[in-house]
Amino acid sequence: RLWALFHVLSPSLCHSFLQHKLCVPLFSSHNLNKSVYEVGEEVEYTCRPGFIPNNGQRKYTCLPTGKWPLNTLLCLPKRCPTIGPLPNGKIDFVDLHYQTRCSCYSSNNLTLKLLFPCAFPAVTCAPPSLPEFSVLSYRRSKPGNVSHFLDTITFECVPPLALIGNETATCMANGNWSSIPECRVVTCPTPTGIENGFFEFVVRRTYHYNESVSFACQPNYVLEGPKHSRCEKTGNWSTKPTCKGPCKIPVKKAVVLYNGEKKRVQNDLKDGVQHGETVSFFCKNKEKSCAYTVPVPCVDGNLTLPACFKERGFFSSLVKKDPSDMKPCEDQE
Numbered sequence: 001r002l003w004a005l006f007h008v009l010s011p012s013l014c015h016s017f018l019q020h021k022l023c024v025p026l027f028s029s030h031n032l033n034k035s036v037y038e039v040g041e042e043v044e045y046t047c048r049p050g051f052i053p054n055n056g057q058r059k060y061t062c063l064p065t066g067k068w069p070l071n072t073l074l075c076l077p078k079r080c081p082t083i084g085p086l087p088n089g090k091i092d093f094v095d096l097h098y099q100t101r102c103s104c105y106s107s108n109n110l111t112l113k114l115l116f117p118c119a120f121p122a123v124t125c126a127p128p129s130l131p132e133f134s135v136l137s138y139r140r141s142k143p144g145n146v147s148h149f150l151d152t153i154t155f156e157c158v159p160p161l162a163l164i165g166n167e168t169a170t171c172m173a174n175g176n177w178s179s180i181p182e183c184r185v186v187t188c189p190t191p192t193g194i195e196n197g198f199f200e201f202v203v204r205r206t207y208h209y210n211e212s213v214s215f216a217c218q219p220n221y222v223l224e225g226p227k228h229s230r231c232e233k234t235g236n237w238s239t240k241p242t243c244k245g246p247c248k249i250p251v252k253k254a255v256v257l258y259n260g261e262k263k264r265v266q267n268d269l270k271d272g273v274q275h276g277e278t279v280s281f282f283c284k285n286k287e288k289s290c291a292y293t294v295p296v297p298c299v300d301g302n303l304t305l306p307a308c309f310k311e312r313g314f315f316s317s318l319v320k321k322d323p324s325d326m327k328p329c330e331d332q333e
């Protein structure tokens with residue numbers, strides 16, 4: 001709650017003046033246009049526009065001591081006049097701090113009142129009424145055991161129950177919580193398997209909310225996506241991973257670059273490469289008689305040879321240098 005204390009008149013700051021005592025007002029107000037006041041003179045304080053007097057005295061008399069009595073006037077910012085339930089409307093808080101402004105809109109998009117100093121209704125929300133030993137519990141997002149307007153609380157359900165509804169509730173202007181969720185039993189059916197993969201553990205018939213199963217892939221297959229699938233509030237399983245297949249290299253004989261090293265396809269890469277790996281093929285630049293490399297990836301069983309790559313026949317491999325043995329081109333094409 002932001003109480004706006006506009007006038008705080010501390011008596012110790014009053015002045016004594018000349019031989020007879022005078023009072024000096026410390027705060028200006030539109031009806032104060034003197035700089036000093038005689039003993040017995042009266043001032044009347046008002047609240048600044050946008051603020052309303054809430055409490056305390058407005059009139060003060062300069063005391064024989066040359067001091068003002070303790071100022072007790074409390075000015076509070078005016079509330080948005082429609083801050084309570086606003087049928088078909090909304091309250092747009094631009095900023096929630098003292099002296100900032102809020103606007104109230106009607107549902108026909110016409111601004112009812114614009115730029116009122118924001119004030120919070122002095123409401124508190126009672127703790128949500130939950131049965132003793134409830135499966136639903138909550139914690140306040142702010143320390144303390146009282147909830148004020150716009151404070152929030154967060155709910156939790158005792159596992160394995162699933163929280164259905166909004167996890168957070170806001171203390172509303174009418175002193176009620178915006179919503180209270182419930183805890184329900186949620187089960188998911190036996191999960192289905194994935195292609196080229198398997199469950200890491202034995203699978204049960206039913207699972208409760210937030211229980212998970214984990215997957216692995218057959219040898220040479222690569223797991224993509226989350227390793228675990230979780231039983232969700234909807235009773236469905238969350239996205240499962242997929243197993244991506246290895247690639248055979250579609251040439252009989254060639255020297256390629258694999259993990260930065262030259263490898264003979266026919267000897268070293270007979271089993272192909274895994275999904276996500278890259279193989280670089282050597283291509284020849286005839287004019288400059290040099291060779292350059294072109295990397296191609298293995299994508300789920302597919303590896304496409306670069307267009308410049310020529311597989312060598314028996315004859316040419318006898319009489320000509322393999323591109324992998326040629327000098328590298330200066331700037332690769």
Ligand SMILES: *[C@@H]1O[C@H](CO)[C@@H](O)[C@H](O)[C@H]1NC(C)=O
Pocket residue numbers: 031032033
């Ligand atoms: C303060 O000044 C206004 C004009 O600025 C004048 O009308 C009013 O009488 C003055 N009040 C006092 C208490 O002197």
Ligand SMILES: *[C@@H]1O[C@H](CO)[C@@H](O)[C@H](O)[C@H]1NC(C)=O
Pocket residue numbers: 107108109
């Ligand atoms: C309010 O304005 C929005 C867009 O500016 C429009 O979609 C909506 O229909 C308006 N509502 C009314 C009641 O005029």
Ligand SMILES: *[C@@H]1O[C@H](CO)[C@@H](O)[C@H](O)[C@H]1NC(C)=O
Pocket residue numbers: 144145146
């Ligand atoms: C709330 O907290 C205050 C101190 O923080 C304590 O004095 C008071 O008894 C508490 N009230 C309840 C209902 O727990």
Ligand SMILES: *[C@@H]1O[C@H](CO)[C@@H](O)[C@H](O)[C@H]1NC(C)=O
Pocket residue numbers: 152166167168169170178
């Ligand atoms: C949950 O309630 C809060 C207000 O407490 C609201 O801002 C939020 O949009 C709601 N979330 C959902 C998912 O409805």
Ligand SMILES: *[C@@H]1O[C@H](CO)[C@@H](O)[C@H](O)[C@H]1NC(C)=O
Pocket residue numbers: 174176
């Ligand atoms: C607050 O909630 C209670 C119970 O849900 C309801 O009876 C009451 O009308 C609500 N108060 C307001 C002001 O909406």
Ligand SMILES: *[C@@H]1O[C@H](CO)[C@@H](O)[C@H](O)[C@H]1NC(C)=O
Pocket residue numbers: 159210
């Ligand atoms: C779901 O389970 C994970 C652990 O597997 C846990 O960290 C998380 O807090 C649980 N979520 C809920 C809402 O119970």
Ligand SMILES: *[C@@H]1O[C@H](CO)[C@@H](O)[C@H](O)[C@H]1NC(C)=O
Pocket residue numbers: 234235236
């Ligand atoms: C969850 O399962 C239900 C059937 O139980 C289905 O209708 C719904 O589309 C599923 N939702 C998602 C997000 O997969």
Ligand SMILES: *[C@@H]1O[C@H](CO)[C@@H](O)[C@H](O)[C@H]1NC(C)=O
Pocket residue numbers: 299300301302
């Ligand atoms: C792999 O190739 C097959 C057949 O040529 C094609 O249907 C599939 O979309 C390709 N997959 C990828 C990931 O490119």
